[in-house]
Amino acid sequence: MWRWVSALFVGCTLSLTGASTALAVTCTAQAHDGNGYTVCAVDMTEDDLRLFLRDSADIPFGQFRQVDAMLRARGEKLAFAMNAGMYHDDRAPVGHYVENGTEQMRVITNPGPGNFGLLPNGVLCIRPERTDVIETLRYVEQKPDCTYATQSGPMLVIDGALHPRFLVDSTSRYIRNGVGTSDDGKTAYFVISENGVTFHQFGRFFRDVLKVPQALFLDGNISRLYAPQLGRSDIGRWMGPIVGVVESGE
Template sequence: MILLPLLLVAAALLTPQAASAVTCRDLSFEGTSYTVCEVAPASEDLRLFLRGDDGEILGQFTDISRTLDSGQTLAFAMNAGMYHPDRRPVGYYVENGQRETRLLTSASSGNFGLLPNGVFCIRDGRADVIETLRFADTAPGCTYATQSGPMLVIDGALHPRFLPDSTSRHTRNGVGTSADGKRALFAISNTPVTFYQFARLFRDRLNTPNALYFDGRISRLHAPQLNRSDSGFWMGPIVGVVSGN
């Protein structure tokens, strides 16, 4: 009679449903509120989304949910890179091994062209933020990849153009990865911040040696476990975790 409850507890702990696909939390760093979602790329279904089966750009979290198989859910999502007015990616983009746009290595206008910029690369068992010129030299085989800019943190150093006394503040979002590629941390500021403040979050609080800026102003987060799914601007590339089947 005593063994039965113990067996039931053990079974519950071992069931796949007991594991969460992604962990999201609110935190404060130096007086600023952020929401951070952590993903283990080796064990979770981390993907990029751009187009539906009809070839049209999706653009909303609800659109992605409608493309998933029965029994699957979108456990987390975030806008994942800059885009043209027609919502095509500005830089390099790969989805399910198929390249949509080419890698851009030269300086250009806007935040994307504030070199160094970088690529978020999802591949077998890991995810990495890689500076663009290094990415061009090493040519890693990414199943999914999105280029954006500027880099926030490069090998533990803040982007050299970021100023501690900057007055340019926006809601911002981005991603940082651990050195072994086993942790991907996605963050969005809940109030306007400078590049310098946002980069320090990744380096000094989240301990990610490389981090990449995704965007500002249109920054959006889908985090069902926090009862949050931001609406608003139509997006281009989106990163997300699919749970279920």
């Protein structure tokens, strides 16, 4: 609760300072139905959104600090980051993964165990000045030219509707994170809950509060956020794919 209240204070301070505060991505605290969320809004016309998995020695980064250290050696730094999809024990992506235009894992279209296989699932597709959450079968049909892509599941919101398998009375509550995109692809909303929420509650936050037509679950329980403007750099279990906004290190 304290972390959420602190984030709310910082978010309000940023809003009041306005143009005097230059940030690549804006993170604020919001609430819905008694649950707290941190929302980081990425402006694809201004921000440099990328995916990260392995370093130059082919070793998975695993933590935000490793990604930031790599970027700082290049004169850049992380402005925001979040875990970006499910992964195996060796931290290889469970589903489709593209980095710098190179496919590292194919698209998985069949149902399976766990949240990833709870179809429909989807793909986060990052292109120049645009980012879209696309349902997997639609993604296969459209064949978008993604500079970066990560597949996860289940979808939270599909064409403005909640995933059909979500239960209002579910008792499964976890810290969860996900991403939703605006219809024009210009804004991506990365969200992490500040307390345990059900899939139904999480999906409704994207649909009813952020009002995005498409949203994708990224993971639960191990969810992590890196938001320096909030004084936040979550640590914990080693991660697989990481999504982040990069800015100049000056």
